[in-house]
Amino acid sequence: MARRLVEAGVKFVEVSLDGWDTHENNFERTKELLALVDPAFAMLVKDLAERDILEETVVLWLGEFGRTPKINNNDGRDHHTTGWSAVVAGGATRGGQVIGSTNEDGTEVVSDAVRVPDLFASLCFALGIDADEENYSRSGRPIRVVDDGTVIEELFKA
Structure with a gap:
């Protein structure tokens, strides 16, 4: 649907999936959520590329902050505003790279914040x-x- 909206000329399309606030049962919930998001994101990028519109379309995947590297007492991960991830594809971006890094245990940014x-x-x-x-x-x-x-x-x- 997102690809069809882009093809129809819609300037901004938002697709959301709730449930990422994994303070409890992080591993099972994240596995279930990624089973939905990973193939959908990959297919969107593939569809846009096959139709030669990826270079004029920016695709962004992110949440409002990261998750702590430390697992809490509820087998969950809490809010972590220091380190977070975003995926950017399309437009004039160069794919296949990681910008920035955290220390070994993921608690703080150590390069290219x-x-x-x-x-x-x-x-x-x-x-x-x-x-x-x-x-x-x-x-x-x-x-x-x-x-x-x-x-x-x-x-x-x-």
């Missing part, structure tokens, strides 16, 4: 949107598209 505003600025760059543009609320308050973000150049290098 990517902040949320940096990811958003990079998405704007990929989509041809001016990340510095200001829009105004009804009350006249200025709101920038992205506040203080820097494009992640490695994401786009050939």
